[in-house]
Amino acid sequence: xxxxxxxxxxxxxxxxxxxxxxxxxxxxxxxxxxxxxxxxxxxxxxxxxxxxxxxxxxxxxxxxxxxxxxxxxxxxxxxxxxxxxxxxxxxxxxxx
Amino acid sequence: xxxxxxxxxxxxxxxxxxxxxxxxxxxxxxxxxxxxxxxxxxxxxxxxxxxxxxxxxxxxxxxxxxxxxxxxxxxxxxxxxxxxxxxxxxxxxxxxxxxxxxxxxxxxxxxxxxxxxxxxxxxxxxxxxxxxxxxxxxxxxxxxxxxxxxxxxxxxxxxxxxxxxxxxxxxxxxxxxxxxxxxxxxxxxxxxxxxxxxxxxxxxxxxxxxxxxxxxxxxxxxxxxxxxxxxxxxxxxxxxxxxxxxxxxxxxxxxxxxxxxxxxxxxxxxxxxxxxxxxxxxxxxxxxxxxxx
Numbered sequence: 001x002x003x004x005x006x007x008x009x010x011x012x013x014x015x016x017x018x019x020x021x022x023x024x025x026x027x028x029x030x031x032x033x034x035x036x037x038x039x040x041x042x043x044x045x046x047x048x049x050x051x052x053x054x055x056x057x058x059x060x061x062x063x064x065x066x067x068x069x070x071x072x073x074x075x076x077x078x079x080x081x082x083x084x085x086x087x088x089x090x091x092x093x094x095x096x
Numbered sequence: 097x098x099x100x101x102x103x104x105x106x107x108x109x110x111x112x113x114x115x116x117x118x119x120x121x122x123x124x125x126x127x128x129x130x131x132x133x134x135x136x137x138x139x140x141x142x143x144x145x146x147x148x149x150x151x152x153x154x155x156x157x158x159x160x161x162x163x164x165x166x167x168x169x170x171x172x173x174x175x176x177x178x179x180x181x182x183x184x185x186x187x188x189x190x191x192x193x194x195x196x197x198x199x200x201x202x203x204x205x206x207x208x209x210x211x212x213x214x215x216x217x218x219x220x221x222x223x224x225x226x227x228x229x230x231x232x233x234x235x236x237x238x239x240x241x242x243x244x245x246x247x248x249x250x251x252x253x254x255x256x257x258x259x260x261x262x263x264x265x266x267x268x269x270x271x272x273x274x275x276x277x278x279x280x281x282x283x284x285x286x287x288x289x290x291x292x293x294x295x296x297x298x299x300x301x302x303x304x305x306x307x308x309x310x311x312x313x314x315x316x317x318x319x320x321x322x323x324x325x326x327x328x329x330x331x332x333x334x335x336x337x338x339x340x341x342x343x344x345x346x347x348x349x350x351x352x353x354x355x356x357x358x359x360x361x362x363x364x365x366x367x368x369x370x371x372x373x374x375x376x377x378x379x380x381x382x383x384x385x386x387x388x389x
Contacts, residue, residue, distance in 0.1 A: 010211070011211035013210055013211055013214060013238035013241075013242070014207055014210065014211070014242070015242075016207075043211075043214070043215070043231070043234060044231040044232070044234050044235045044238075045235075046235060046238040046239055046242055047239060047242070047323055048238075048239075048242045067387045071385075071386065071387075072385065073385060074380070075380070075381050075385065076229060076231060076378060076379065076380055076381070077229070077376070077379045077380065077381055078229050078231040078232050078235075078376070078378075079231060079381075080381045080385060082232075082235060082323070084387065085323070085326065087387060
């Protein structure tokens with residue numbers, strides 16, 4: 001299923017908004033659905049926002065499951081760099 | 097507690113702001129204080145030091161007057177400093193329009209207003225940085241403001257001021273708070289975790305490493321300052337942090353640590369000097385994006 005980030009959250013800077021995204025994605029994880037998450041027209045994600053959304057999912061379900069289940073699309077190069085850096089830090093943590 | 101008298105503080109150099117922090121830490125000040133500023137110009141960092149001091153004093157029923165050169169007075173009037181300090185004592189209040197064509201008005205930011213401020217900054221800067229990708233700048237701003245709320249315990253929120261320098265094509269952004277400071281925050285965490293004590297500089301270095309966090313909030317995973325580091329290196333942004341007794345300055349790909357040039361400094365100020373010509377063009381990722389590429 002495709003979800004639009006801008007439909008779920010008002011902004012992508014605070015952990016409160018990240019928790020909203022977490023709640024939506026968690027539902028999808030619980031029902032084993034793969035999610036395509038569109039970042040069209042959304043602002044860049046802060047680490048607080050990611051910690052409360054992607055980070056919580058990764059800690060709950062593991063990095064592999066997260067990467068298989070969530071596919072971002074319609075991102076700017078900068079948004080993609082931020083997301084990749086964020087996710088790759090989890091694989092470094094696991095390796096350490 | 098304020099005493100009924102006047103007090104003059106002479107500021108002729110950056111280090112002289114130590115007199116301001118001495119008052120803040122001692123709580124010993126007069127009813128009316130005059131800051132006599134002999135510096136030829138004020139950068140965002142100095143504007144915010146003065147702003148915070150003014151608001152801190154007014155919350156304690158003391159008043160701050162600035163005595164400056166006519167040129168500096170014209171500049172401070174153009175950025176709306178006086179009006180901001182009068183209207184932001186208890187809570188954030190926006191100075192809607194200012195005369196300056198190269199500065200955004202000073203902003204007292206809390207979590208509720210952060211989003212609006214970051215968007216307003218992007219709108220303002222789009223005129224200067226046409227076709228440039230400003231998302232990393234927004235990212236840095238939101239990281240810095242979140243850090244204030246997650247770690248600083250600042251009594252008077254965070255303050256942001258942004259100035260564009262056309263002659264050098266540089267945007268200078270400063271974010272400040274009067275909280276406990278990075279090294280004190282990390283030191284407190286180390287004590288709670290029974291970790292070996294380190295020096296103030298080592299605490300700040302630790303805070304800048306990836307995945308290091310004091311976890312003062314459940315959602316902290318320690319990526320905020322590291323993201324700033326990466327952004328700064330990717331486009332030659334010069335950034336510095338003044339916090340407690342430490343100054344960190346980025347020099348190329350290296351961060352260097354010194355004693356804070358303002359003795360007795362309290363809180364944290366982060367300054368980013370962004371070279372507009374080094375910002376990337378705004379581009380989109382191809383459709384077949386995946387996590388591994």
